[in-house]
Amino acid sequence: MDVDLRKLRYFAAVAEDLHFSRAAERLFIAQPVLSRQIRALEHELGVELFIRSSRQVSLTDAGTVLRAESAALLAAADTAVRRVRAAGSGVRTLTVGFIAGVTVTTAVRAFAAEHPEVTVELRRVERYDQAEALMDGSVDVAFVRLPITERGLAIVPLYAEPRVAVLPAGHRLADRTGVSITDLADEPVLTHRGATAAWEAFAGVDPRPDGRSPRRGPAIRTIDEKLEHVAAGSGVAFLPESAAAQFRRPDITYVPVTDIPLTWVCVAHREGEARGPVLDFVRAAVGRHTSDASRA
Incomplete structure (x- = not known):
């Protein structure tokens, strides 16, 4: 069964607000339209996603699972659209994630010197989504802090700090x-x-x-x-x-x-990632931090 991404985005908005009226305002649609779309999604999936009462809206167990799964699905869809548009325009991009406290400037500059044809985009990731951002394609490579869910990721340690x-x-x-x-x-x-x-x-x-x-x-x-x-x-x-x-x-x-x-900072990417720019960026990051550590 194919899931309509539009209905999934509607569901995600309601799941975040737990309020149909506020979600409808944010989506710029009428509340009855939103309610019908959610009912249609429930019918397609064969489960109830929300418990509705006159006072509040809450997620069912199935809704809780879909809220977690839909975040990755929608992010992957957005990433796919971004990459297709970039490919169609002839622009090559590399999206680099970073967590608070990590400075990526030196690695980005080293990579850019070798790959002037690649546009580097930067995105802040949080400790709760650093693995998900990599796995769903929101970022191609990221500076992360351990511990992190390692399944599906290649992780290269860079340095530790107090x-x-x-x-x-x-x-x-x-x-x-x-x-x-x-x-x-x-x-x-x-x-x-x-x-x-x-x-x-x-x-x-x-x-x-x-x-x-x-x-x-x-x-x-x-x-x-x-x-x-x-x-x-x-x-x-x-x-x-x-x-x-x-x-x-x-x-x-x-x-x-x-x-x-100590806390460890690593550079990570998806396992089996064969794209040249990703591996070249990892080498630039490792080389730069090794050089900085030697000077220190």
Whole structure:
């Protein structure tokens, strides 16, 4: 059975808002039209996707699965259209993803010097979609942080860096030059919406050396939300040194943590990727970071 991408986009909008009227406004269509399209999709799939009541709309189990699957399908469709148009126009493109704190300039410049005919596009990826962005084709190659879902990906380590504790400016440990993870044993730690269990455990240093898990703080999705919650005193967090350097604020303090695992930055692409530009970019990234490390 073929799934209509338009109906899938309508479904994704309702699944995000859990509100038919708001979704219809965002899609610039009438609500009755949207409702009919969702009913038609449910009929085609043979399942109910939403539980509707006079007060709220929620996803069924089938709807929850489709919400996860539709994100990759729609991204892949958008990527295919972009690549076809680029090929038709004669423009060769390489989309490079990067996660917060990672500077890609030197690798991009090195690659561009060898491939002036290729246009490099840059896209920020988040820790919760770095693997998905690669697998669905949204990016061709990406600078990622471990841990990451490795299935289907080729991953090349570049370098490791220390992590710092993110504390409000008035915190009792804010004036320290370094802290141990045991110094933060009683602090609630911010959690991450959409994160894998492996990422959450690494990001929150869970378990601690004594085997206990930290208290869970509010759930965040972006680094901006993380900093706002820390500044408000809702909890603490941990960031790579490079990310901390990019997000300086007067109401936030960064203190090195001396006894937690380093964070690894890698360059990744899809397994079996035979396109020359991808492999050439990986070589440029590895060569550039090896050169920088040697000079340091």
